[in-house]
Amino acid sequence: MKNKQQWIWLHQDYPKFHYNIHKLLPKVTQIAQNIGQVKALISLLDTDSQNTIKVDLYTNEIVSTSAIEGEKLSRESVRSSIRKKLDSPFDTVHDKSTDHTDALADILMDTLLNAAPLELERLHKWHIALLSHTPSNFNKVKLGEFRDYDDMQIVSGPIGKEKVHYVGLPHGRISEDIKSFIEYINNSKDDMYIKSAVAHLWFVTIHPYDDGNGRIARIISDYIVSQSFGLEYKYFSxxxxxxxxxxxYYEKLEMSQNLTDNPSLDCTSWIAWYLDRFNDSLQETLNSIDKVMSKTKFWDKVRHVTLNQRQIKVLSKLLEYNAGEFQGSLTTKKYVAITKTSLATAKRDMQELLKYGCLYQIEGTQGRNIKYDLLYE
Structure with a gap:
């Protein structure tokens, strides 16, 4: 396995990362606008609705950052851990959390609610919490300590045909570089969103730990932008x-970390990609808020109608999806499957829902192929 790459930490100017602010400003402006819109809409929601959005977002956050590294977490376990931390109404009888998911929830809450300057001890605590309940702990991974060797390689491919994607900073330079890194996070006047992207790239470039570097980098990025959100809790993932x-994600990092593709330490391309993903996450939040507001509006519209439990169950299931996304919309057959009732009862229930203005018949469908969807207005 030969290594012909030259890594950016060999550059004489490292770690002085460069970027073209003029190319990035439109993306930063869009983030600010989206955050403003999110904050305005969140303020219109009641506490229960806000908690619903937070639980969903934070569950997705923890599940996703682990999935990026190939670790599959139980969504139910993560959700239980998040709900406990948010003090939402929670039935401990149905608690599916584990020590591992509780620890991951602790890290997330620390990045959200602890605005204290970043310190080395805090990094190590995050690392311990991240990996102490995983199989990595049985593979002699040092927890809360930086590696003491140079040959930290990021590779892929079968044995004998491995491809080296990156080699981390020599361990003798880690301590000094981490000091500069923490100083940058705590004191740099860079735009917070750009700083979040630069810090992400910088940390995985150092690659100081035996394992978990990517996840810690994403935790650090979250910590930075959470402090600038302007609300107690963040509303993005x-x-x-x-x-x-x-x-x-991996391609952009790889291109930014070797001197062949990036001879001048210019990380504009990486930052631009990262800011686009930030905007994507905010757009998803706006979609979630719209969904919650639509559900509230719908139930308010039908509050005067007496519905049976079957009808409520079906409407609730439909409301879990945006309009038109219920895998072909609602049919009598699906109603029977959801409620476990007879065909005759299903038809009667659905006719009532049409009369009450809860459903409408989708244009162009009739007979055995008739389909329905929610009527929001």
Missing amino acids: ISTAIASDRKN
């Missing part, structure tokens, strides 16, 4: 957006 574009 960058890791979820990154996970949806995982291939480009």
